[in-house]
Amino acid sequence: MPRSVSKIGGVSLLLGAGFAAAQATGTISGLGPSAYTVPGVFPTSVFQSYYNDPTATTAEPQPVISDPVTHKTYPYWLTNPETIPQVDAWEPHPLPPTASSGQLLEYAVQQIASIAANPIFGNDTCAQCTAALEVAKFLALAAPEQGPSLAVKLCEYFDYADDCETEYGIFSLGSPITQVVAFADVGGYDGQPKPNPLPPPRQATGERLKVLHMSDLHIDPRYTVGSEANCSDYLCCRPGVYNKQSPNTTVLPAPMYGAYYCDAPLSLILAALDSVPVLTGTEDTGFDFSLYTGDLVSHDNENELSREYTLYSETILYNLLKQKINSGPVYAVLGNHDTYNEAQNAPYNLTPSLTGQFNWDYDHLASLWELNGWIDSGVAQQARTHYAAYSVERSDGLRIITLNTDFWYKANYYNYINLAGSDNSGMLRFLTDELQAAEDAGDRVWILGHVLSGWDGTNPLDNPTNLFYQIVDRYSPHVIANIFFGHTHEDQLSIFYANNATNISAENALAVSWIMPSVTPLTNLNSGFRMYEVDSGTFEVLDSYTWYADVNSFSSLEGQTEFGPSYHFEYSTREAYGGNITWGPNDPLNATWWHLVTESMEANTTLVELFNTYQGKSSVRSPPCTGECATAKICYLRSGSASIAQQNCPTGYGSVQ
Numbered sequence: 001m002p003r004s005v006s007k008i009g010g011v012s013l014l015l016g017a018g019f020a021a022a023q024a025t026g027t028i029s030g031l032g033p034s035a036y037t038v039p040g041v042f043p044t045s046v047f048q049s050y051y052n053d054p055t056a057t058t059a060e061p062q063p064v065i066s067d068p069v070t071h072k073t074y075p076y077w078l079t080n081p082e083t084i085p086q087v088d089a090w091e092p093h094p095l096p097p098t099a100s101s102g103q104l105l106e107y108a109v110q111q112i113a114s115i116a117a118n119p120i121f122g123n124d125t126c127a128q129c130t131a132a133l134e135v136a137k138f139l140a141l142a143a144p145e146q147g148p149s150l151a152v153k154l155c156e157y158f159d160y161a162d163d164c165e166t167e168y169g170i171f172s173l174g175s176p177i178t179q180v181v182a183f184a185d186v187g188g189y190d191g192q193p194k195p196n197p198l199p200p201p202r203q204a205t206g207e208r209l210k211v212l213h214m215s216d217l218h219i220d221p222r223y224t225v226g227s228e229a230n231c232s233d234y235l236c237c238r239p240g241v242y243n244k245q246s247p248n249t250t251v252l253p254a255p256m257y258g259a260y261y262c263d264a265p266l267s268l269i270l271a272a273l274d275s276v277p278v279l280t281g282t283e284d285t286g287f288d289f290s291l292y293t294g295d296l297v298s299h300d301n302e303n304e305l306s307r308e309y310t311l312y313s314e315t316i317l318y319n320l321l322k323q324k325i326n327s328g329p330v331y332a333v334l335g336n337h338d339t340y341n342e343a344q345n346a347p348y349n350l351t352p353s354l355t356g357q358f359n360w361d362y363d364h365l366a367s368l369w370e371l372n373g374w375i376d377s378g379v380a381q382q383a384r385t386h387y388a389a390y391s392v393e394r395s396d397g398l399r400i401i402t403l404n405t406d407f408w409y410k411a412n413y414y415n416y417i418n419l420a421g422s423d424n425s426g427m428l429r430f431l432t433d434e435l436q437a438a439e440d441a442g443d444r445v446w447i448l449g450h451v452l453s454g455w456d457g458t459n460p461l462d463n464p465t466n467l468f469y470q471i472v473d474r475y476s477p478h479v480i481a482n483i484f485f486g487h488t489h490e491d492q493l494s495i496f497y498a499n500n501a502t503n504i505s506a507e508n509a510l511a512v513s514w515i516m517p518s519v520t521p522l523t524n525l526n527s528g529f530r531m532y533e534v535d536s537g538t539f540e541v542l543d544s545y546t547w548y549a550d551v552n553s554f555s556s557l558e559g560q561t562e563f564g565p566s567y568h569f570e571y572s573t574r575e576a577y578g579g580n581i582t583w584g585p586n587d588p589l590n591a592t593w594w595h596l597v598t599e600s601m602e603a604n605t606t607l608v609e610l611f612n613t614y615q616g617k618s619s620v621r622s623p624p625c626t627g628e629c630a631t632a633k634i635c636y637l638r639s640g641s642a643s644i645a646q647q648n649c650p651t652g653y654g655s656v657q
């Protein structure tokens with residue numbers, strides 16, 4: 001409460017004295033004095049009352065002011081220097097009215113239309129798209145019921161489809177699109193579209209690197225020479241197996257170097273490894289680097305396998321590769337047979353007690369690769385914590401990104417937890433992170449895995465390989481130079497096209513995955529290996545040379561020790577398939593070329609028969625391929641995901657076994 005002057009004893013008495021104290025000095029004609037000094041005592045009569053003692057000389061007098069207009073009295077705290085308010089929280093700060101949900105939609109459409117037309121973005125469709133996504137995101141959060149309507153209106157505005165309501169309305173894609181926009185980090189990584197135009201391509205140097213590719217060694221350390229090699233129940237060339245037609249007499253005694261129903265004995269693996277430097281002409285130069293696309297362990301029945309047996313096979317084979325291919329790193333991946341139980345790998349997001357159940361294997365593989373000097377300790381640590389997958393940033397502008405493809409393999413039971421998901425393990429997220437880093441750095445990438453993503457589509461799951469296909473589209477051809485798989489033991493390949501292969505043509509071909517045939521003859525196949533010539537600037541394949549040994553001849557090597565098996569040159573890919581394609585001598589065997597090969601195959605089925613022969617490494621046991629088989633083969637060559645194969649191709653012609 002304000003205090004009135006009259007209540008302050010003694011203060012009023014001073015009033016007259018105050019005025020009396022005013023002094024004037026001198027006079028100037030027609031004016032007042034030349035100077036005037038006010039009294040030192042505050043003229044308390046000016047106001048009726050004061051909040052403090054106006055005569056006190058230690059503080060500013062605080063008169064009580066009433067507003068004649070509002071009839072309010074201004075409170076003491078407003079001017080009291082000890083209580084200066086730091087926030088004006090008691091007065092209105094006007095904001096625009098809450099827009100209705102319908103208005104929000106209308107404004108979002110307007111904003112996106114004006115972003116599309118705004119010259120400030122120039123030709124930067126990426127910035128434009130990100131800005132538009134930001135608008136859409138806030139609509140999806142503030143008025144989610146309007147998300148599908150926005151999708152429909154934008155579809156109409158930009159003329160995306162003939163019937164936008166049917167495609168993007170609430171009863172079709174409107175709901176998932178709204179959810180994704182609401183939750184995605186559209187201003188960050190999630191909103192990064194494919195660059196347009198693509199960054200300038202890396203320049204070819206004309207220098208050719210030599211790269212060895214081997215796969216599916218499948219050593220059988222339990223191989224038993226003389227046992228039944230033509231048994232009725234796998235795995236043959238083992239003690240106790242027999243042919244049901246001839247249970248007491250061995251039909252085909254297992255030869256020392258291997259047989260068609262058997263995995264590779266150590267002697268066959270050594271024969272292959274010893275032939276590699278001689279046949280590839282690398283005895284003096286060595287390889288720049290090598291690829292090993294997985295599978296070391298033999299095809300025993302589950303009951304005969306164990307962790308110990310898996311670790312043994314990993315140890316002996318990586319030791320042999322180190323001894324025999326001792327030039328350049330070998331980039332190796334985990335195959336479905338390189339775990340126990342076979343093909344099983346659990347995602348890290350199971351309950352904590354089950355999370356690390358396969359770490360024994362990842363640790364062992366990573367440590368072997370590191371001890372062999374193929375990857376450094378940082379990369380090995382990444383492999384230990386990424387399901388044995390890793391990414392190597394080489395100093396020459398190539399990145400090797402490996403995958404644990406058991407996470408899209410049908411035989412890994414853990415994939416059936418949340419089958420609707422595309423990336424339960426996080427493996428494909430790892431891939432996109434690494435690809436984005438490569439794009440940002442202007443590097444090229446080779447992706448290495450074991451289980452193929454496409455071909456006839458019988459091995460991988462639909463959802464993860466659909467996602468993989470989209471990732472390949474996003475990062476090809478400017479980042480991904482090549483993809484390499486193994487697993488089928490057969491010489492195959494898949495082409496990837498833009499827009500999920502909705503228009504299969506040479507113009508839309510983006511990438512290829514080379515599927516490497518095996519060293520093991522299992523089943524009905526010859527044994528083989530391959531070398532690529534690769535441009536050291538673009539990391540594109542300029543040619544691919546494949547060698548094989550005729551397993552059918554191995555019985556004839558019995559009973560003597562002068563000769564082991566012979567590996568033979570089988571074919572140059574460029575020469576075999578490129579005869580009718582106009583292509584410069586240093587133009588790469590890329591997706592465009594491979595698509596033209598499939599067109600040549602359509603015009604000349606002799607080329608498909610040739611492909612069929614090479615598919616089994618020229619095995620006498622491969623069945624011929626004509627009629628619907630030829631159509632199917634061309635179709636598999638054009639299928640990079642399981643779904644595309646299922647959608648487009650006749651079934652039943654994938655294998656020559």
Ligand SMILES: *[C@@H]1O[C@H](CO)[C@@H](O)[C@H](O)[C@H]1NC(C)=O
Nearest residue numbers: 119120121122123124125197
């Ligand atoms: C946009 O692209 C066109 C055609 O390529 C070009 O003529 C124009 O200068 C570009 N505009 C800006 C702002 O970059």
Ligand SMILES: *[C@@H]1O[C@H](CO)[C@@H](O)[C@H](O)[C@H]1NC(C)=O
Nearest residue numbers: 230231232243244245251252
């Ligand atoms: C293998 O055994 C089957 C009968 O089970 C027989 O038809 C076939 O001719 C045998 N093949 C060889 C190479 O011995």
Ligand SMILES: *[C@@H]1O[C@H](CO)[C@@H](O)[C@H](O)[C@H]1NC(C)=O
Nearest residue numbers: 242243244245246247248249
């Ligand atoms: C195989 O040997 C068993 C035991 O000696 C005999 O009972 C059986 O008749 C023989 N089978 C054939 C097909 O000779």
Ligand SMILES: *[C@@H]1O[C@H](CO)[C@@H](O)[C@H](O)[C@H]1NC(C)=O
Nearest residue numbers: 502503504505506507508509
């Ligand atoms: C497919 O792509 C080719 C090459 O880009 C183009 O000429 C053709 O019109 C496209 N076909 C369809 C049906 O879109």
Ligand SMILES: *[C@@H]1O[C@H](CO)[C@@H](O)[C@H](O)[C@H]1NC(C)=O
Nearest residue numbers: 477509510587588590591592
């Ligand atoms: C493949 O190489 C040819 C010739 O150099 C080139 O014109 C084409 O664009 C390349 N295709 C891809 C998918 O990189």
Ligand SMILES: *[C@@H]1O[C@H](CO)[C@@H](O)[C@H](O)[C@H]1NC(C)=O
Nearest residue numbers: 580581599600601602603604
């Ligand atoms: C070879 O290519 C030409 C066009 O360059 C085409 O007309 C012809 O059918 C092709 N022949 C074969 C057998 O691929």
Ligand SMILES: *[C@@H]1O[C@H](CO)[C@@H](O)[C@H](O)[C@H]1NC(C)=O
Nearest residue numbers: 576579580604605606607610
């Ligand atoms: C078809 O391809 C085979 C294998 O390359 C070749 O020998 C033959 O001349 C081709 N036929 C035609 C008509 O081009």
Ligand SMILES: *[C@@H]1O[C@H](CO)[C@@H](O)[C@H](O)[C@H]1NC(C)=O
Nearest residue numbers: 466467470500643644645647
């Ligand atoms: C790609 O095409 C396949 C086959 O038609 C289809 O199953 C799949 O859903 C498509 N993927 C996307 C992302 O559209």
